[in-house]
Amino acid sequence: MNNTELRTFSIGLLILLLSGAACAGATTLSIANATVEPSEDIVLPIRICNITDYGTGTINITYDPSVVHITNVTDGPESQIAAHNADNTIGLTCISASNSYGASGDIIFANVTFKAIDFGSTPVNLDVALLGDTSYKEIPATVGDGSIKVKASQPPEPFFIHGYVCYENSTPCNSPLVNITNLNTYGEWQSETSCGSNYYQISLSSGTDLDATDVLRFDATGGTSTSVTEHTVTQAEVGAGGFEYNITLELPSSDTTVSIGSAEGSVGDSVNVSINITDAPSIGAMGIRVTYNASILGATNVVNGSMIESLPAPLVAYHIGY
Numbered sequence: 001m002n003n004t005e006l007r008t009f010s011i012g013l014l015i016l017l018l019s020g021a022a023c024a025g026a027t028t029l030s031i032a033n034a035t036v037e038p039s040e041d042i043v044l045p046i047r048i049c050n051i052t053d054y055g056t057g058t059i060n061i062t063y064d065p066s067v068v069h070i071t072n073v074t075d076g077p078e079s080q081i082a083a084h085n086a087d088n089t090i091g092l093t094c095i096s097a098s099n100s101y102g103a104s105g106d107i108i109f110a111n112v113t114f115k116a117i118d119f120g121s122t123p124v125n126l127d128v129a130l131l132g133d134t135s136y137k138e139i140p141a142t143v144g145d146g147s148i149k150v151k152a153s154q155p156p157e158p159f160f161i162h163g164y165v166c167y168e169n170s171t172p173c174n175s176p177l178v179n180i181t182n183l184n185t186y187g188e189w190q191s192e193t194s195c196g197s198n199y200y201q202i203s204l205s206s207g208t209d210l211d212a213t214d215v216l217r218f219d220a221t222g223g224t225s226t227s228v229t230e231h232t233v234t235q236a237e238v239g240a241g242g243f244e245y246n247i248t249l250e251l252p253s254s255d256t257t258v259s260i261g262s263a264e265g266s267v268g269d270s271v272n273v274s275i276n277i278t279d280a281p282s283i284g285a286m287g288i289r290v291t292y293n294a295s296i297l298g299a300t301n302v303v304n305g306s307m308i309e310s311l312p313a314p315l316v317a318y319h320i321g322y
Contacts, residue, residue: 027051029059029109029131030144031124036116038153044146045076046095046109046126051141054079054107055134056098061112064122065091068114068148076108084110091122094129102134119152156205160242161191165198165220167251172198173222178247183215183230212238218247225249258288270300 073084086093124146165176178191178200191202212235220227237243263271
């Protein structure tokens with residue numbers, strides 16, 4: 001290789017290296033892509049990379065106002081907002097900012113707050129109206145636009161609560177009243193019941209009426225008996241779409257009644273008269289004194305009584321015959 005060829009090779013290599021350095025040092029301005037939930041707020045920074053002696057700038061942002069609105073614009077660490085004007089009717093926001101001392105490298109021009117309005121997608125386009133250094137010399141920049149996607153709202157999932165209401169002796173409490181309160185949200189509901197049945201049910205919505213870890217209070221009433229209990233909803237129950245919750249009531253308190261029946265007969269006849277005990281929750285032993293006119297009749301025998309189970313619960317009756 002002669003000297004001429006060497007010089008040509010060196011010049012060509014220098015040109016290529018300089019060209020690569022110019023590409024690597026190009027100023028870029030961009031905003032990121034984002035995905036948000038309905039009604040969510042998100043802050044997206046407008047970034048300027050590889051800038052030298054940043055002094056001032058004005059940037060316009062366009063977007064679909066039916067999908068998002070711009071609700072706020074704040075300073076970056078090295079860029080102070082001079083003015084901003086958001087027109088969420090047409091989807092245009094103009095931002096002016098500056099640094100009177102100059103800044104170089106990678107900076108945040110502004111932090112922009114977007115609020116999701118409705119589901120869908122919108123481009124977030126940047127237009128550089130002005131970008132200059134501290135001497136007001138224009139700085140060319142390559143723009144990278146962004147986008148925002150707002151997820152569609154998920155329909156509420158049904159959550160079914162049901163169960164049976166019984167007295168503590170396992171007899172059913174028919175036509176109960178069962179109210180449910182979410183102690184976390186203070187939502188209140190009355191369950192559905194059927195006349196003549198001790199079954200109750202209610203259909204709620206998870207994510208709307210309740211969530212996992214919420215505490216539900218069950219207020220149940222049957223006649224004069226009441227019950228107040230609490231249950232914490234689990235994630236497994238949310239996944240299953242509900243749970244069964246049975247409720248136990250104390251037996252209603254009532255006075256025990258002792259009564260004796262009547263009978264008719266002729267002289268010399270033997271008749272049976274029953275002594276009945278009703279509303280007796282539990283009997284282990286008893287002593288009953290019966291008085292009568294001994295000149296008319298005499299007690300000749302006392303036989304064991306029997307429990308009568310055909311009365312409506314929770315009534316029970318004991319029968320003593322003599």
